Amino acid sequence: xxxxxxxxxxNAIDYIEESCRIVVDTxxxxxxxVKPGVxxxxxxxxxxxxxxxxxxxxxxxxxxxKNLVYQYSLCIxxxxxxxHGLPNKKRILQEGDIVSIDCGAYKNGYHGDSAxxxxxxxxxxxxxxxxxxxxxxxxxxxxxxxxxxxxxxxxGAIQRYVEKNGFSLVRELVGHGVGEHLxxxxxxxxxxxxxxxxxxxxxxxxxxxxxxAIEPMVNAGKLKVVSDPDGWTIRTADGKPSAHFEHTVVVxxxxxxxxxxxxx
Numbered sequence: 047x048x049x050x051x052x053x054x055x056x057n058a059i060d061y062i063e064e065s066c067r068i069v070v071d072t073x074x075x076x077x078x079x080v081k082p083g084v085x086x087x088x089x090x091x092x093x094x095x096x097x098x099x100x101x102x103x104x105x106x107x108x109x110x111x112k113n114l115v116y117q118y119s120l121c122i123x124x125x126x127x128x129x130h131g132l133p134n135k136k137r138i139l140q141e142g143d144i145v146s147i148d149c150g151a152y153k154n155g156y157h158g159d160s161a162x163x164x165x166x167x168x169x170x171x172x173x174x175x176x177x178x179x180x181x182x183x184x185x186x187x188x189x190x191x192x193x194x195x196x197x198x199x200x201x202g203a204i205q206r207y208v209e210k211n212g213f214s215l216v217r218e219l220v221g222h223g224v225g226e227h228l229x230x231x232x233x234x235x236x237x238x239x240x241x242x243x244x245x246x247x248x249x250x251x252x253x254x255x256x257x258x259a260i261e262p263m264v265n266a267g268k269l270k271v272v273s274d275p276d277g278w279t280i281r282t283a284d285g286k287p288s289a290h291f292e293h294t295v296v297v298x299x300x301x302x303x304x305x306x307x308x309x310x
Contacts (some may be wrong), residue, residue: 066158090133105150261292
């Protein structure tokens with residue numbers, strides 16, 4: 047269930063920005079250690095230690111969905127894993143993998159959230175294109191996050207670009223507001239829902255001062271996904287690779303949004 051959102055006043059934006067900077071620095075640190083032979087568990091431990099050293103808490107650790115409690119600081123999703131991949135001491139990164147690092151940090155009562163998909167050594171041309179298109183789709187969606195637009199302005203920009211390039215967008219997972227809660231309204235789908243399904247993702251006007259986490263999840267193959275028995279990991283049904291990029295932004299009236307999670 048999404049948390050109750052609020053328009054962010056300057057103090058809140060400053061706090062969200064601080065949490066986002068911790069997230070960016072964490073992803074940058076983890077990215078430097080993404081290489082063949084490293085386990086996803088080692089990357090998670092590295093991230094947790096760093097987040098705590100900055101006086102923050104990992105947003106994901108302890109996150110509860112029904113009777114499931116997430117036990118790790120990062121979601122680390124490799125190749126055909128779309129999101130919510132569990133760090134594992136036995137999961138060793140191999141040359142040619144792609145690995146999505148999804149990170150959240152909580153400090154001073156506010157969350158920051160971002161994701162980046164890294165190449166492990168040399169990767170295939172298909173995977174290179176997948177990463178490029180997913181990141182470019184994210185930035186096209188971000189451009190639409192102004193007070194003059196509605197949610198589907200973001201959704202449509204992402205969907206048109208991804209599908210034009212021959213890839214598909216996951217339907218079960220969407221972006222969201224972020225602030226005092228990790229997940230707040232509005233939901234930000236990466237696609238425009240069919241007419242009969244728009245109640246689930248309303249096309250509301252974007253509110254100035256609202257912080258949004260925009261996050262396309264793009265599959266190289268079909269859009270269908272399946273859940274692993276662990277209850278968390280979502281992967282492509284056809285086994286094709288998937289990529290995930292995410293920025294936290296603050297909506298402005300006319301100008302492009304302020305991106306709080308740009309790399310250093």
